[in-house]
Amino acid sequence: MSDPSTLKEWIVFSASALEGIVSEPRHEAELLLRAFYNKDALWLIRNEMTVLDDTQRLRQWITRRAANEPLEYISQRVSFYSQEFFIQQGALIPRPETELLIEKTLLHVNPDEHLCIVEVGIGSGIISIILAQHLPHAHFIGVDISTEALRIAQRNIECFGLKERIELRHGNLLSSVNEPIDVVVSNPPYIADTAVLESNLSYEPDTALFGGSQGDEIIKALLDEVLQRRVALLTCEMGYDQKAAIEAYLSDFKIQSLEFYKDYSGFDRGFIMKVTDEQTQ
Numbered sequence: 001m002s003d004p005s006t007l008k009e010w011i012v013f014s015a016s017a018l019e020g021i022v023s024e025p026r027h028e029a030e031l032l033l034r035a036f037y038n039k040d041a042l043w044l045i046r047n048e049m050t051v052l053d054d055t056q057r058l059r060q061w062i063t064r065r066a067a068n069e070p071l072e073y074i075s076q077r078v079s080f081y082s083q084e085f086f087i088q089q090g091a092l093i094p095r096p097e098t099e100l101l102i103e104k105t106l107l108h109v110n111p112d113e114h115l116c117i118v119e120v121g122i123g124s125g126i127i128s129i130i131l132a133q134h135l136p137h138a139h140f141i142g143v144d145i146s147t148e149a150l151r152i153a154q155r156n157i158e159c160f161g162l163k164e165r166i167e168l169r170h171g172n173l174l175s176s177v178n179e180p181i182d183v184v185v186s187n188p189p190y191i192a193d194t195a196v197l198e199s200n201l202s203y204e205p206d207t208a209l210f211g212g213s214q215g216d217e218i219i220k221a222l223l224d225e226v227l228q229r230r231v232a233l234l235t236c237e238m239g240y241d242q243k244a245a246i247e248a249y250l251s252d253f254k255i256q257s258l259e260f261y262k263d264y265s266g267f268d269r270g271f272i273m274k275v276t277d278e279q280t281q
């Protein structure tokens with residue numbers, strides 16, 4: 001094939017480069033072209049015969065995508081909760097099911113209260129940013145063990161004008177937070193260390209994915225700290241097969257309530273734990 005020139009030819013060229021790498025090469029090629037020029041789907045239809053420019057950089061994007069690098073890392077943009085965020089290797093690409101964690105959290109907090117909300121494992125910052133938009137009186141502390149993730153969160157927090165409301169701290173779980181906490185929200189790493197993952201996941205940080213030999217060790221360590229500090233509310237994402245283990249773990253403790261929720265595919269995906277003021281067992 002001669003060098004592609006028009007948009008239509010570039011789509012065909014990109015799709016053939018992605019053949020055998022992604023499940024829908026043509027669709028992925030269109031997404032790549034749209035992301036590269038920051039255009040919508042209509043632009044693709046209207047501009048089929050347009051001769052493209054900046055194609056040297058476009059070739060680099062295609063090469064990276066053909067190595068199965070996620071488009072979000074290449075474009076440095078990710079859409080979540082109908083908003084656009086900055087993303088880069090070093091922080092997890094937000095997943096659609098995490099929107100449910102936000103919805104569940106919002107159902108259990110009072111927007112009029114001046115709460116101290118701690119997010120454990122803030123990553124790119126998406127959860128705290130959306131919650132801060134909905135909870136105007138709450139103060140947030142975003143903790144992460146990864147300094148790279150914290151840099152990415154900081155960029156998003158500044159971009160959304162929330163620097164005064166979301167404080168960032170480097171640390172393990174709640175160790176860097178000494179003040180009283182009203183709510184902990186977390187999407188912790190919960191995949192078992194030995195799990196064999198799809199190749200595109202290799203671009204995401206191990207610290208964001210792997211939660212210990214069973215996968216639920218970080219969740220259990222977080223439960224310990226939340227119970228010890230008697231934080232009134234914990235909302236937490238988890239693996240689809242971790243409900244029984246979490247229930248069994250919590251059966252040794254005195255809690256007020258424990259409710260699990262499912263994701264869009266019907267898999268168990270998270271829980272909401274309420275803790276009374278009384279001493280845990």
Ligand SMILES: C[S@@+](CC[C@H](N)C(=O)[O-])C[C@H]1O[C@@H](n2cnc3c(N)ncnc32)[C@H](O)[C@@H]1O
Binds near residue numbers: 122123171
């Ligand atoms: C699954 S990612 C979630 C990122 C972001 N909150 C989201 O939902 O897209 C988990 C995050 O927890 C962080 N993390 C892992 N272990 C941690 C620990 N022990 N203490 C604090 N953060 C931790 C990782 O660096 C990563 O940013």
